[in-house]
Amino acid sequence: MRAPDELRALVEEHIESLALTPELAGLQESMRYALEGGGKRIRPVICLATAEAAGAPATEALPAAVALELVHTFSLVQDDLPAIDDDDERRGRPTAHRAFGDGVALLASDALLTEAFRLALGYEDPDVARELVAATGGMIAGQFLDITDADVELAEIHRLKTGRLFRAAVELGLCVAGLDERERSGWHPFSNELGLLFQAVDDVLDGDGYVLRLGEAGARQVAADAADRARAALEQLEADTSVLREIVDDLAVRTT
């Protein structure tokens, strides 16, 4: 079992050496710019740790894990566009559209999504790609609820916008390890908590979302409760989930 930092290093290496479709030629620069912006790679690390817990070597899950990161990056590039948040900076650098122009950034985001599906389709089992496509659709649905100020609970927006990719991180790791749909469903009580845990901590760090609704202490409690339920769910699984437990602990106390 590899520790989270080892898994993160694997992800970084795989992203750095990732062979993008040659046809994308000049567009690759903006794709790599967005992809190499110093993210924490939390989703791919969860994917790899899950694969190992389910008995597959992390390396086997790398394409699926990186595909998840490509989908996540696609969503960040688009969120930053003038059509959505119109942000100039992300992680201390100009956003993709500030660096490359709106049109190129948009196409780079599309290409990131398409490459993600290509990676997922590299597996013999089409369930890897099916799960990634379903999660992406859910994420887009959550983003729609978010930008239209739809009259739905914050928890429902998070379940879709953030939660679906986190759930997919677990699901893809299990798919790669060869678990069928019934076996995978036993992991849902765990995977369903991850998005909420991540988002509530994010809101505490950014002072928005749950903090605006429940105050900082209330938001911290949401995160703590989600972490407790995630830990309890892990204990129900017949697998060595020690690394996943460590990841949950880290997510609950992260400061960046």
Add this chain to the structure above:
Amino acid sequence: MRAPDELRALVEEHIESLALTPELAGLQESMRYALEGGGKRIRPVICLATAEAAGAPATEALPAAVALELVHTFSLVQDDLPAIDDDDERRGRPTAHRAFGDGVALLASDALLTEAFRLALGYEDPDVARELVAATGGMIAGQFLDITDADVELAEIHRLKTGRLFRAAVELGLCVAGLDERERSGWHPFSNELGLLFQAVDDVLDGDGYVLRLGEAGARQVAADAADRARAALEQLEADTSVLREIVDDLAVRTT
């Protein structure tokens, strides 16, 4: 063998009754708006006609054919956005972003793409989705060359931006009919001409592209030559390609 108009009716019916992922909820309205804008459905019709020529019933190819139309519609919605062409009208109606706002239109385009992959992944053979993903990547690469005024031949831009989806129309029809990669490659001399034929006629109708480089007569000649090569390629195939021949004839003389 169904005639092109019968195939078009099948496509329209399937699009009208298409069950989008329920999670997309409020976003479905803008997706359907873009999808039901009165397109000619040329790509899906070619897909169905190819499937029939290769021995599969058209109905079996419908999800793949409609997936192609979803990818095409995704590209139209994005082309119209302020980030690319900033167009207010398409086919006599407000463009999606004029009707629903830039953010919702962008998400609708993403959801159209994601739904396209979902439909393609409904087939047991993952090559259907693989081919669609590869064609989409090629189309995006062509769009990048187009908007950045890259120093490449117009033919190369068209080969990617327009040609890849047309080629995929044939390829998906053959995949659905169960032809393997080697068998499918025999159809490339035909499928490679379709994008050029379509685009050169488009340029004649719009007075741009090839018309600006070669004059109207020159552009017409490009189209006529592509149509001739397409017909000759069909004759080399051991299949009843009469309906595809009719489609080529129609494409060569279309006025809208």
